[in-house]
Every structure is written in C-alpha cells, then in structure tokens.
Amino acid sequence: MTRILIRDGYVVTMNPKNQIIKGGSVLIDWDKIVAVGKDLKESADIVIDAGGKVVMPGLINCHTHLAMTLLRGVADDMELMPWLQTKIWPLEKHLNAERVRAGASLGALEMIKSGTTCFADQYFYMEEVAKAVDQSGIRGVLSYGIIEMESAEKRESELAAGEKLVRSCQGMANGRITTMFGPHAPYTCSTECLLKVKELARKYGVGIHTHIAETKWEYDEIKKKYGAHPVEYLDTIGFLGPEVLAAHSIYLAPHGISIYKNRGVKPVHNPVSNMKLGCGVSPVPEMLKSGIPVALGTDGAASNNTLDMINEMKFAALLNKVYKLSPTALPAEDVLKMATINGAKSLGMEKEIGSIEVGKKADIILVDLKKPHLTPVHNVVSHVVYSAVGGDVDTMIVDGKVLMQNRKVLTFEEAQVIKKAQDVSEEMLKEAGK
Amino acid sequence: MTRILIRDGYVVTMNPKNQIIKGGSVLIDWDKIVAVGKDLKESADIVIDAGGKVVMPGLINCHTHLAMTLLRGVADDMELMPWLQTKIWPLEKHLNAERVRAGASLGALEMIKSGTTCFADQYFYMEEVAKAVDQSGIRGVLSYGIIEMESAEKRESELAAGEKLVRSCQGMANGRITTMFGPHAPYTCSTECLLKVKELARKYGVGIHTHIAETKWEYDEIKKKYGAHPVEYLDTIGFLGPEVLAAHSIYLAPHGISIYKNRGVKPVHNPVSNMKLGCGVSPVPEMLKSGIPVALGTDGAASNNTLDMINEMKFAALLNKVYKLSPTALPAEDVLKMATINGAKSLGMEKEIGSIEVGKKADIILVDLKKPHLTPVHNVVSHVVYSAVGGDVDTMIVDGKVLMQNRKVLTFEEAQVIKKAQDVSEEMLKEAGK
Numbered sequence: 088m089t090r091i092l093i094r095d096g097y098v099v100t101m102n103p104k105n106q107i108i109k110g111g112s113v114l115i116d117w118d119k120i121v122a123v124g125k126d127l128k129e130s131a132d133i134v135i136d137a138g139g140k141v142v143m144p145g146l147i148n149c150h151t152h153l154a155m156t157l158l159r160g161v162a163d164d165m166e167l168m169p170w171l172q173t174k175i176w177p178l179e180k181h182l183n184a185e186r187v188r189a190g191a192s193l194g195a196l197e198m199i200k201s202g203t204t205c206f207a208d209q210y211f212y213m214e215e216v217a218k219a220v221d222q223s224g225i226r227g228v229l230s231y232g233i234i235e236m237e238s239a240e241k242r243e244s245e246l247a248a249g250e251k252l253v254r255s256c257q258g259m260a261n262g263r264i265t266t267m268f269g270p271h272a273p274y275t276c277s278t279e280c281l282l283k284v285k286e287l288a289r290k291y292g293v294g295i296h297t298h299i300a301e302t303k304w305e306y307d308e309i310k311k312k313y314g315a316h317p318v319e320y321l322d323t324i325g326f327l328g329p330e331v332l333a334a335h336s337i338y339l340a341p342h343g344i345s346i347y348k349n350r351g352v353k354p355v356h357n358p359v360s361n362m363k364l365g366c367g368v369s370p371v372p373e374m375l376k377s378g379i380p381v382a383l384g385t386d387g388a389a390s391n392n393t394l395d396m397i398n399e400m401k402f403a404a405l406l407n408k409v410y411k412l413s414p415t416a417l418p419a420e421d422v423l424k425m426a427t428i429n430g431a432k433s434l435g436m437e438k439e440i441g442s443i444e445v446g447k448k449a450d451i452i453l454v455d456l457k458k459p460h461l462t463p464v465h466n467v468v469s470h471v472v473y474s475a476v477g478g479d480v481d482t483m484i485v486d487g488k489v490l491m492q493n494r495k496v497l498t499f500e501e502a503q504v505i506k507k508a509q510d511v512s513e514e515m516l517k518e519a520g521k
Numbered sequence: 522m523t524r525i526l527i528r529d530g531y532v533v534t535m536n537p538k539n540q541i542i543k544g545g546s547v548l549i550d551w552d553k554i555v556a557v558g559k560d561l562k563e564s565a566d567i568v569i570d571a572g573g574k575v576v577m578p579g580l581i582n583c584h585t586h587l588a589m590t591l592l593r594g595v596a597d598d599m600e601l602m603p604w605l606q607t608k609i610w611p612l613e614k615h616l617n618a619e620r621v622r623a624g625a626s627l628g629a630l631e632m633i634k635s636g637t638t639c640f641a642d643q644y645f646y647m648e649e650v651a652k653a654v655d656q657s658g659i660r661g662v663l664s665y666g667i668i669e670m671e672s673a674e675k676r677e678s679e680l681a682a683g684e685k686l687v688r689s690c691q692g693m694a695n696g697r698i699t700t701m702f703g704p705h706a707p708y709t710c711s712t713e714c715l716l717k718v719k720e721l722a723r724k725y726g727v728g729i730h731t732h733i734a735e736t737k738w739e740y741d742e743i744k745k746k747y748g749a750h751p752v753e754y755l756d757t758i759g760f761l762g763p764e765v766l767a768a769h770s771i772y773l774a775p776h777g778i779s780i781y782k783n784r785g786v787k788p789v790h791n792p793v794s795n796m797k798l799g800c801g802v803s804p805v806p807e808m809l810k811s812g813i814p815v816a817l818g819t820d821g822a823a824s825n826n827t828l829d830m831i832n833e834m835k836f837a838a839l840l841n842k843v844y845k846l847s848p849t850a851l852p853a854e855d856v857l858k859m860a861t862i863n864g865a866k867s868l869g870m871e872k873e874i875g876s877i878e879v880g881k882k883a884d885i886i887l888v889d890l891k892k893p894h895l896t897p898v899h900n901v902v903s904h905v906v907y908s909a910v911g912g913d914v915d916t917m918i919v920d921g922k923v924l925m926q927n928r929k930v931l932t933f934e935e936a937q938v939i940k941k942a943q944d945v946s947e948e949m950l951k952e953a954g955k
Contacts, residue, residue, distance in 0.1 A: 156893075156896070157897065159896070159897065159904075159908060160897075160898075160899050160900045160903035160904050160907065160908065161899050161900070163852070163853055163900070163903050163907060164838075164848060164849055164852040164853060165848060165849065166847075166848055166849065167848065170848070193893055193896060196893045197893035197894050200892075200893055200894070201894070303846075359839065361843065362839035362840065362842055362843035363838075363839050363842060363848060363907070364842075364848050365842045365843060365845065365846045365847045365848040365849075365850065366843075366846070367843070367846060368843065391907070392903065392904075392907040392908045393894045393907075393908050394894070395894065395910075398832070398910070402836075402839070404598075404797075405793065405796035405797050405836070406796065406840075406843070408796055408797060408798075408799045409795065409796035409799055409800070409801070409802065409840070411799065412737075412799045412800070412801060413600075413799045414598060414599060414600055414601065414604070414797060414798050414799040415598055415599065415600060415799075416799065418597070418598040419597055419598060457936075457939065458634075458939075459590075459627055459630045459631035459634055459935070459938070459939060460631050460634070460635070460827045460828070460829065460911070462590070462593070462627060462939045462942050462943055463591065463593065463594075463942055463943045463946035463947065464594075464943065465593075465594050465595050465946070465950070466594045466595070466597070469594035469597050469826065470593075470594050470826075473594065473597060473797070473825070473826040473827075474593060474594065474826045474827050476829075476832070476910045476911075476912060477894070477910075478910060478912045478913075479912075501893070502891075504893070505891065505892075505893060505896045508896050508897055509896055509897040509898065512897035512899070513897065516899070
C-alpha cells in the first residue's frame, strides 16, 4: 500500500463543522486519512493534483438493487403492479448466478463512474454480487431479499438463504463487504418472519434492510390486515430499532416520524424512484428537523433509471422544495449530508466513512469543476448538488486504493462489462418472450 | 458546404409517426436533410459513424436567460423575493456588454455540450447575446426583457430597446438568429405596455416571449389589480395569441387551459426552476391532452442551475408523475416531443426544425450509448429521457455544420470561454460587495 497526497483542491470535509478548505490537501496512508488541511508538506508515493476540483467523501447509496441494471429501460411509464407483474417479475425468473454477476458488475462500474464508494443492496444471488463488489474495489452492504408470500415453507428457505449470506460474506474483501438481513417489506413478509429476522440480526450483530411505507396501497393493506399503519404495526411487534434501514418511508403519518425517532430507525429517501413510480413524497425535512439522519438512495435502475447519486441529490433537494412550495425546504448542504455522513450513520459506519477526517477510511472522490456547466466557481456545494452529474467525478479512492483516475476505471475492463451485461440482458428478454 | 452522411445509428426521427430507425442513416446536403432511412448508399464528404449512438433532432430550449450563467450558484435555497432583491437584481446592475457576451458565450458553449441546438432567450444587452450565438453556430430566438415598473418614461425606452433588437438582429447569422418582443410579465408591464408590444410584434411579424402565472403571488396580485387571474386578464385585453410564448404557466385554473387552447398560446414548462424556487407544478398532462404543444425550457442558470435539456426532460417526466401520483402521467415519448418538435411549433419553426425529416434543416445531435449508465440498450427513448445527461451528447450538427465532434466544440475555445466567464463573474461579485 502507498501514501497518497491529494493536493490543492476544494476539500468539502463533511466533518461536524461542515468545513470547506479552499486549497486544501488530504494525506492518505495505507487505507486511512492521516492529515487534512492547507499546505501539507508530507511526502507521498502518489500525488494527485486537485486544482479546480472538489475533494469530497465518496457518496453512499443506501438503497439499491444492483443487478437490476440488467432491466434498465425495459419497462417505464407503467402502473406499479402491472409493471411488476407483467415485466419485472417475469424477467427476474430468468436471472441466474452468471447474469446477476454481470448486472452487479455493470452496476458497480456505473457507481464508480458516478462517485458512489459504498452502497446498501437487497437482491438475489448475493454471493455473486459480493464477487462483483470484491473485484470493483468499492464497499457493499449486502442483503438477501427475503420474500415469503404467506408460505411457511418458503419462509424457512428464505431465512436460511439470508443467514447463509451473512455467514459467508460478512467481512469479505478486507472488510469492504458487510451484510444485513433483507426482509422485503411488511406486505411480503409475515409477522413471524420479521420477528425471526430481528432475532437473527441480533444473533449476528448485523442490520436489517427493508422497504417501509412505499405506497398508499401498502399503507391501506397493512391497516386492513393488522389494524395499524405500517410503522405503527412494525413498532407494535417489536421489529423497529436502530439497526433497521427503511427504504422509501413515504406514508408515515400520523405517528411514523416520532416512532422512527424513538426507535432510532434509519430511513432512506429515494426521490427519483418515488417520482417515477408515482408513489409520493417522503417527509424528509420533518425527519431531518427531528434529528433523524435521513440517508439517500437511488433504488434499482429499473425504476430510476441510473445509479447516479449526484443527480439523485438534485432530485432530493428539488422534489422537497416543490412539494412544500418553499425554496428553503431542503438546502444543498443538508442533501449533501444525506448522501455522505448520514449514509454512513444509517449503515452504522460513521466511525469509518462518510466524511474526510483524520482516522477515517480513505473513501474519497474528486469532482472536476473545469467545465462549462460548473463555471463560474463560487459555491462548490451548490455546484455539486445543483449543477454536477455523476460524469463529473473524475477520480475515486476507496480504502486507500485508486479505483478510477481521469475517468478510467482500474478495476474493470469497461467495454467487457458493458458487452456482457448487454448479452445477458438480451438473453433474458428472449427467454421471457419480451 | 459539404454533404454529410451519418451512418448506422438509432435514428429517433420525431416525425409525425414517431419513427425510430435502427441502423438508420441521415444524409445532409448543404444545410438540409435530404435523405433518411436504412442503407443509404449516397456518397458524402464527411461520414460520421453513429454505431451505438442515438441520432436525434437537436433539443430546443424554449425559455432561458442565457447570460445568467454568470450567476450560477451565487445564491440558492432562498425565497423568491429576497433572492431577487438581495442577490440577483443587485448583481445584474453590474452587467455590461462585455460581461453579457462572456456569460452568453459560456451558456452557448454549455448548450452545445448538452445537445441544445436552438433556444429562446429573454435578457439584456441582447446584441451581445446575438454575437455569442453567431459565433457558437447554434440558433437563437432573442428578445429584450421589457420591464416597465409603472414608469411611462421607462415604458418608452424599454419598448424602443425591444424594437431596436428586432430591427437589428432579425435574420442575422444566415437566419440562425431571429427575434421576439420580450415583455417580462403581467406584473412588471402595464396593460398599455403589453398592448403596444402586441402591436409591434404584429408590425414586425415576430413572436412575444413572456412569463405567465409563475407564482401564486403573481396570481393573487393580478387578481387584486385587475379582478381576473393572469390568463383571463391577458385574454380580456387582447394580448394572447399563437405568437405568445408563455414561460412557466403554472397557475392557470380555472379557465387558463381552454383560453390557451382557443388562442393558440404556446406554454413552456420549466420543471427544474419551478421546483427549485418552490413555485408549483404546471398542468402539463392536461395541456398536452387538450392538444396544446407544450414546450420545455431550463430557465436561467441562476434557478436551475444548468442548461441541460436532457436532464430537464427527466425532471419534466418525473415531476408530473409524482404530482399526479401516477407513473403514466407523462411518458418519455411525450417529454421527448416537448423538447424537440413541440419546441419548434412553439417558436413557429416547425417547418424548419424539431424533427429529422427530409427538407428540414440539419440540426442533429448524436448521443453515445456505449456507457455503463446507458447499458443495456433496449429502448433508446427511455435511455435518452431517463438515463442520459447532457454530457452523453458527443456530436452536434446545426444548419449542416458540425459544431461538436467527440465532445470537442469547434466554434469556441472552451478553456478561454470558461476563464473569461469566471473572471467577469468574480468582478461582478466584487463590485456588488457580495
């Protein structure tokens, strides 16, 4: 391993003081940040000139389904249930290990090229996703998507698959890969299943990645079935806690926010997916105001259709402003926190990642501002949130290793990954008769 | 001039049948498209290989304030009136001809690099904007922003400035530059002023570019002042007609849509600006359903903060879906029409631009799909609207001339334009004490 000095950039630390250091440098030794400041004189094996660039923590995508990149653009502009029943689910039946590996590699490549250094995933064939993450060099928090569908037999096999992933992949790739349990949602998992998951998560000391209150339909369904809205029901059965990562979290009224706050639940905002599927708007400003560290995620590429966390930040800021008819509803600084330090907090990794601070892992990206749409440079946080896109990220370092330099990814053969994904995606469509 | 053959791409024609030709080619002779189809065998001076690329009409940005690129990111996340009164207006006092030229050049460069071949502008020092457009190679429909503020004297000088622009710039640059009158809005121009504009526009045979019903405040203000909501008031005085380009058009209830339809008014949707300033949501699906060819625009970079029409399409589709809580509210195909053929219709240029058809001007862009976030390729319209960004455009032809090839812009020295814009923007902030 090497010492890397990143020199003379706009260092957006995302530390507790939200310091921005103009002409700042960052020194990396082995996998960690060892110095941050102006005029660092230390020697290094690799010196990266960050002139005209933003140096910031890598983005953390707290909710996605990585291999769904294979289904990007195969079905859009449809109602949720027909979209799932006639398009997504029939196609997913044609997934296999090889195909998931191809889709996950494509997703990991896309994340590197758009600034995401860590992500939380929930899908199938997760051991294959782990291989792709291992190769990519980024961090992944992986969970197997447990879907029970009212079958006690399936419950056992699904729980076993979830447990198998935790046992086989926790701590892989030098600790870059960790795991969670991934019960899909309160309408696809029974109370028994959720409580068993809770017990297993406690046993293994890992988190729980789930979907909560994504649609009005779910809200009504749970209310009908259990006599309480989703968050209230999940709290009553004792499922909620600080280890629960709750994607979407839209329909929380009347008491959902205070329950989240009291239990330490970690909601993940997915603005693009929620907009594209016409689901609704999560009460993000209210949750932030109450001290909940709301994180950000792209959801899968079938409902986004990218994994671009920089563009997702713009959507988050703007959706919440128009929803509240207030331009101050969600400022750029808050959104940048959601995509970095809040993400780290939500994954229980705030001591390791999410900001540029001495002692933390060196997960850092550089955003090149020397472009027409990023000129003039006055407020770099505004530029990152409102003007940049993923393609403006030009360098990525994770765990102290350079994964991309000048847009060239060093851990994948880009053309090969693209070709393989195209091939397996075409095979799936053909087999499914689509 | 030369013959150009664009070979073997996904040709998205946007013709009346919405044809998409896989492995299609386009032949350009002089400034016009002379053939579109598969297997074109004609010879050409320049052959452009469009393998793995979308070949589509250049995007038409129907509402912006180009030189406001100088104010990109200087003020965000503020209420509209303090934003204007304490930031934008004080800074605009420090505009001059040189600075507007610099800002307009930056804007034109940004538009080329993100696929916009034609735009409608309303601002000041418009002769300078015309020079930048002339140099850039793209098309501009320019108007001087008439702001009267209840002064009869100012009214005369503003109208004179508007008329001067029309007389001096109409038809410039081989017809690439045309003009309109640009009365700012019903709350900044009197009835007398608007009617004088209407008369002048008729005299010169040009259009009128204005803002209508952007905010609830304006709606209430006009109602208080004239006893009718903005669209009704403008109709009553005889201002509305097919030559009126109406930016924003949010607060149209109760009769605005039918008035627009009856008068042939051309509304422009500006989703990012409307979201960022917390203004509200225009009834776009309803207008499209009634047969109004709603166009798309970015507004100025101070309230967006880019001029990226591809990203604007994604915002348009998604904003309208979440607002209606329906994923079918505004499909990708409709949004692509808004950004191309509807834009041409709204500017009165549908016989010349807006689609790839024989006899039309050769205003064409190529979007490179060989990227992780645009893989796999199944539905290219979905990819352009939901997955691409401006930076994926790699080639631009306007009026039969290549303006950008492989992301290299041929009409501007990119680094010089960026440096000049940074310099004058810093001067303005310094002079304004910001």
